[in-house]
Amino acid sequence: MRVQTRHTPNFGVARVLLSPGEAVQAAGDTMLASSFGITETVPSRGGSRAGKTAPSVFNAPEGGGWIDFAPLAAGDVYPLEFTGGAGWCVSRDAILARPATVRHDPGWAPLQKLFGADSGFLEHYSGTGPLVLAAQGPVDAFELTTGELVTVRPDFLLAYPDTVQCRLRAVDQSGPQSVRTGEGLALDFAGPGRVLVQARNRRLSRG
Numbered sequence: 001m002r003v004q005t006r007h008t009p010n011f012g013v014a015r016v017l018l019s020p021g022e023a024v025q026a027a028g029d030t031m032l033a034s035s036f037g038i039t040e041t042v043p044s045r046g047g048s049r050a051g052k053t054a055p056s057v058f059n060a061p062e063g064g065g066w067i068d069f070a071p072l073a074a075g076d077v078y079p080l081e082f083t084g085g086a087g088w089c090v091s092r093d094a095i096l097a098r099p100a101t102v103r104h105d106p107g108w109a110p111l112q113k114l115f116g117a118d119s120g121f122l123e124h125y126s127g128t129g130p131l132v133l134a135a136q137g138p139v140d141a142f143e144l145t146t147g148e149l150v151t152v153r154p155d156f157l158l159a160y161p162d163t164v165q166c167r168l169r170a171v172d173q174s175g176p177q178s179v180r181t182g183e184g185l186a187l188d189f190a191g192p193g194r195v196l197v198q199a200r201n202r203r204l205s206r207g
């Protein structure tokens with residue numbers, strides 16, 4: 001699977017190029033267009049355990065093909081390349097398209113430790129290939145040197161490699177807090193490593 005992007009960073013579209021028989025997962029309502037012969041397997045109704053509808057699976061015919069995916073809101077699209085080494089922690093609502101070679105790891109222990117028993121605003125992925133992310137506004141990056149620190153609010157966080165040190169804390173101990181939405185929380189990162197952020201607040205952009 002290869003990814004080409006256009007109309008970035010404000011109204012990004014991701015073209016996913018599939019080899020013969022290759023498949024990609026994405027929400028059905030983000031599929032803008034495709035080459036002839038692409039088939040879509042629609043999930044059964046009822047949603048997933050996380051309370052959101054499971055993605056469709058798009059399959060390429062014998063000759064291969066392409067699919068254009070467009071996020072439901074304005075912003076950038078960003079192919080995050082997995083090389084089989086470090087995994088990435090990704091904002092739960094940022095996934096636009098995912099190949100079968102990139103795995104979702106719902107039981108990843110460090111995130112369970114970070115969020116406790118609750119389902120948090122981050123998910124862990126690993127494997128190989130491009131995971132296509134949808135961002136609110138342009139994608140920016142903090143390139144942290146060893147020991148360098150940066151604080152990011154959850155609504156602006158897009159992704160970071162699991163080799164980067166991370167601490168979750170309350171902004172105000174007396175205020176409301178939610179590990180599911182990130183309300184009232186902040187993330188402290190320590191380098192070395194890269195932290196990807198989006199230039200607009202995801203929650204406010206929806207409202």
